[in-house]
Amino acid sequence: MSDMITDMVSRLFREHRGRPTEAPALDPGLWAAVEEMGIPLALVPEALGGIGLEAADACAILRVAGAQAIAAPLADTMLASLLLAQAGADFLSGPLAVVTAPSGTTGCAPGARFRAVAFGRAAAALVVVGDGWIETVPAPFAVEPGANIAGEPRDTLTTTAAASGRWALTVDPAVLRGLRAVLAAAQMAGAAQTALDLTVAYANERVQFGRPIGKFQAIQHHIAVIASEAAAMGAAADMAAEAIPFAATDPDGFLAKAAAAKVRCGEAAGRIAGLAHQVHGAIGFTQEYELHMFTRRLWSWRDEHGSEAGWSEILGERLFARGAAALWQEITRPTGEAA
Amino acid sequence: MNAIPFAPPPGEAPYRTLRAEVREFLGEALPAGYSAFDRARSWNGHDPEFSRRLGARGWLGMTLPKAYAGHERSPLERYVVVEELLAAGAPVAAHWIADRQSAPLILHFGTEAQRRAVLPGIAAGETYFCIGMSEPGSGSDLAAARTSAQPVDGGYRINGTKLWTTYAHKAHYMILFCRTGAAEDRHGGTSQLLIDLKTPGVRISPIIDLAGEHHFNEVAFEDVFVPAGALIGVEGDGWRQVMSELAFERSGPDRFLSAFALMIELMRVLEAAPDRQAKRAVGRLAAHLMVLRHMSRSIAGMLARGENPALQATIVKDLGTLLEQEIPEIARSLVPAGIGDQEDEAFVATFARVLTAAPSFSLRGGTREILRGIIARGLGLR
Numbered sequence: 064m065s066d067m068i069t070d071m072v073s074r075l076f077r078e079h080r081g082r083p084t085e086a087p088a089l090d091p092g093l094w095a096a097v098e099e100m101g102i103p104l105a106l107v108p109e110a111l112g113g114i115g116l117e118a119a120d121a122c123a124i125l126r127v128a129g130a131q132a133i134a135a136p137l138a139d140t141m142l143a144s145l146l147l148a149q150a151g152a153d154f155l156s157g158p159l160a161v162v163t164a165p166s167g168t169t170g171c172a173p174g175a176r177f178r179a180v181a182f183g184r185a186a187a188a189l190v191v192v193g194d195g196w197i198e199t200v201p202a203p204f205a206v207e208p209g210a211n212i213a214g215e216p217r218d219t220l221t222t223t224a225a226a227s228g229r230w231a232l233t234v235d236p237a238v239l240r241g242l243r244a245v246l247a248a249a250q251m252a253g254a255a256q257t258a259l260d261l262t263v264a265y266a267n268e269r270v271q272f273g274r275p276i277g278k279f280q281a282i283q284h285h286i287a288v289i290a291s292e293a294a295a296m297g298a299a300a301d302m303a304a305e306a307i308p309f310a311a312t313d314p315d316g317f318l319a320k321a322a323a324a325k326v327r328c329g330e331a332a333g334r335i336a337g338l339a340h341q342v343h344g345a346i347g348f349t350q351e352y353e354l355h356m357f358t359r360r361l362w363s364w365r366d367e368h369g370s371e372a373g374w375s376e377i378l379g380e381r382l383f384a385r386g387a388a389a390l391w392q393e394i395t396r397p398t399g400e401a402a
Numbered sequence: 403m404n405a406i407p408f409a410p411p412p413g414e415a416p417y418r419t420l421r422a423e424v425r426e427f428l429g430e431a432l433p434a435g436y437s438a439f440d441r442a443r444s445w446n447g448h449d450p451e452f453s454r455r456l457g458a459r460g461w462l463g464m465t466l467p468k469a470y471a472g473h474e475r476s477p478l479e480r481y482v483v484v485e486e487l488l489a490a491g492a493p494v495a496a497h498w499i500a501d502r503q504s505a506p507l508i509l510h511f512g513t514e515a516q517r518r519a520v521l522p523g524i525a526a527g528e529t530y531f532c533i534g535m536s537e538p539g540s541g542s543d544l545a546a547a548r549t550s551a552q553p554v555d556g557g558y559r560i561n562g563t564k565l566w567t568t569y570a571h572k573a574h575y576m577i578l579f580c581r582t583g584a585a586e587d588r589h590g591g592t593s594q595l596l597i598d599l600k601t602p603g604v605r606i607s608p609i610i611d612l613a614g615e616h617h618f619n620e621v622a623f624e625d626v627f628v629p630a631g632a633l634i635g636v637e638g639d640g641w642r643q644v645m646s647e648l649a650f651e652r653s654g655p656d657r658f659l660s661a662f663a664l665m666i667e668l669m670r671v672l673e674a675a676p677d678r679q680a681k682r683a684v685g686r687l688a689a690h691l692m693v694l695r696h697m698s699r700s701i702a703g704m705l706a707r708g709e710n711p712a713l714q715a716t717i718v719k720d721l722g723t724l725l726e727q728e729i730p731e732i733a734r735s736l737v738p739a740g741i742g743d744q745e746d747e748a749f750v751a752t753f754a755r756v757l758t759a760a761p762s763f764s765l766r767g768g769t770r771e772i773l774r775g776i777i778a779r780g781l782g783l784r
């Protein structure tokens with residue numbers, strides 16, 4: 064990612080860092096700045112009207128968002144814009160959400176109900192993905208508020224308006240799930256990084272038995288594990304982000320990377336959250352201290368868009384289909400190249 | 403920010419041809435009947451003929467200058483060869499230490515005469531090395547080494563004992579970490595010497611491992627005289643040099659592929675009818691391997707750029723050995739009747755081999771506890 068964009072995005076997100084005592088809610092000022100910077104189009108290739116960022120840059124932006132506990136539907140809006148671009152539709156402004164129509168439906172009529180929509184209460188429109196079509200449905204929606212473990216809005220929405228646009232677009236549902244998993248992995252890697260930063264800082268500062276707890280070997284080893292797991296999450300997220308441009312041309316290869324990233328990040332998430340709390344003692348268990356913003360997000364995100372159980376089974380099934388003799392070829396196969 | 407960065411590794415496309423060549427070579431170079439058990443022994447498989455053939459292909463000493471019969475290829479190209487050999491479980495023990503850590507050490511710190519004497523043989527797959535670090539009283543606490551090299555007329559006189567020296571009995575040289583100064587000067591009093599193992603007074607005795615194999619040894623030095631030209635680098639600089647040797651030792655993919663042969667065997671016995679649990683277990687292991695590989699290629703990229711990946715390598719070794727040690731446990735969990743009742747002999751033998759080798763994974767090259775201490779220090783703790 065170009066340094067200028069990283070700097071701008073980092074500065075913006077630092078200013079809007081989540082607050083530990085407030086429920087995550089979308090700040091319109093933040094969103095205006097997000098649109099101003101073109102972040103909603105970060106995932107759109109330049110040829111389709113994007114702003115010239117690579118998919119890996121979009122993931123880097125999400126990582127910074129995860130690191131600052133940003134309350135905004137960035138991943139959904141990026142994904143919605145990508146689908147609109149692929150369909151040849153005009154971009155929509157405002158926070159967006161991508162939802163999947165029940166199979167067999169031929170369009171999205173008023174009264175359609177969608178569960179667990181990220182920041183659904185703030186959505187300007189839904190991009191509804193059907194079988195061979197996509198539609199846009201504008202607000203207003205009937206909102207049944209809900210939240211994930213981190214308190215991020217995950218609302219049930221019922222559409223009230225008719226679709227405002229319809230395009231023919233075939234989206235492989237597995238690839239769509241894979242994209243969501245990769246975007247989640249990027250945010251998880253960011254949250255893990257901050258959990259590590261907080262833990263290192265606290266271990267150097269908190270004194271017991273006359274010295275900083277970071278001098279105790281047991282604490283050092285906990286933190287070394289957090290750092291290693293966080294590094295693995297970063298690498299997993301990077302690996303999958305690099306595969307995004309091949310999602311359409313090599314869905315198998317892309318899905319292997321997406322699955323691996325979500326499995327690895329999900330596994331690390333639990334380990335990091337547990338150890339970070341252990342090192343923090345009781346202060347980390349309070350609402351006032353920041354750690355929970357990151358650990359609760361890690362706990363939430365590992366169970367959104369497919370858990371380790373789900374994605375490992377998908378990856379394992381694919382590997383068994385190729386056979387034991389081809390295992391190494393599969394592990395080393397560059398995305399985008401024929402098997 | 404306490405991130406220990408793993409920069410995205412370079413793309414794989416430029417290495418496609420080389421990878422295909424190595425695979426093709428392995429297809430015909432491994433002896434007929436090379437079994438899963440043999441593959442699981444990879445590191446312990448000592449086969450000079452195989453090493454010479456690799457040398458003839460130009461796949462040893464790959465990053466060394468041509469002046470020393472090297473091939474001036476990049477660390478990423480070397481990485482491709484190394485990981486293909488390990489994944490295939492090729493018998494690499496003869497040349498492994500020499501190619502991985504002795505050659506770069508001597509290239510960086512050795513004298514011109516030392517380079518000329520050993521590097522061409524390493525690149526040819528004919529000159530083998532062992533690591534002379536551990537001693538009876540000095541394992542993790544390497545700086546406590548007591549083997550002494552006393553400056554005498556024209557050289558050094560060495561007394562002491564090295565322990566756990568892998569394949570000393572089949573190596574030509576040892577890089578000896580020893581004390582040339584006062585014991586109180588823990589770091590500054592140490593040096594490295596290039597020891598020709600045929601030198602009079604060097605006595606190598608076998609130590610048998612828990613599985614009944616002979617790979618490591620005790621190497622005793624009794625008034626062994628070596629000429630002054632045996633000194634590697636600068637007298638008193640041993641600690642700095644040995645740390646860089648360890649960085650080479652830790653930076654490869656060796657540290658997560660030791661149990662790969664068992665993973666393949668496990669898939670083979672399950673693949674007729676893999677259930678959900680089998681798919682999840684294999685998918686999870688593959689996810690870990692893919693990520694470790696990404697991290698390891700990132701390290702190779704750092705080496706190619708002349709950066710120091712010591713911390714990154716430490717992380718990959720710790721994560722990698724955890725995974726390797728888990729693989730036999732996972733294999734058990736997928737055989738409800740018990741491995742003892744398994745009829746597939748190749749699987750059972752491979753399982754036994756990996757299970758009994760597993761404790762060593764997080765000992766050799768630095769224990770897990772020592773690695774975690776290094777990572778913590780890298781984060782500014784301590």
Ligand SMILES: Cc1cc2nc3c(=O)[nH]c(=O)nc-3n(C[C@H](O)[C@H](O)[C@H](O)COP(=O)(O)OP(=O)(O)OC[C@H]3O[C@@H](n4cnc5c(N)ncnc54)[C@H](O)[C@@H]3O)c2cc1C
Pocket residue numbers: 532533534535536537540541542543565566567568569618762765766767768769770771772
């Ligand atoms: C198969 C195999 C091959 C080997 N090959 C070679 C070789 O070729 N050349 C060579 O030089 N060496 C070799 N070694 C030796 C290896 O490097 C040592 O085993 C290792 O450094 C640990 O030393 P140690 O065995 O003396 O254990 P110790 O250092 O005595 O450690 C015992 C336990 O105490 C822990 N411990 C020690 N210090 C600390 C500390 N400060 N904080 C917390 N925990 C601590 C260790 O982590 C370990 O769990 C080999 C070992 C094996 C198993």
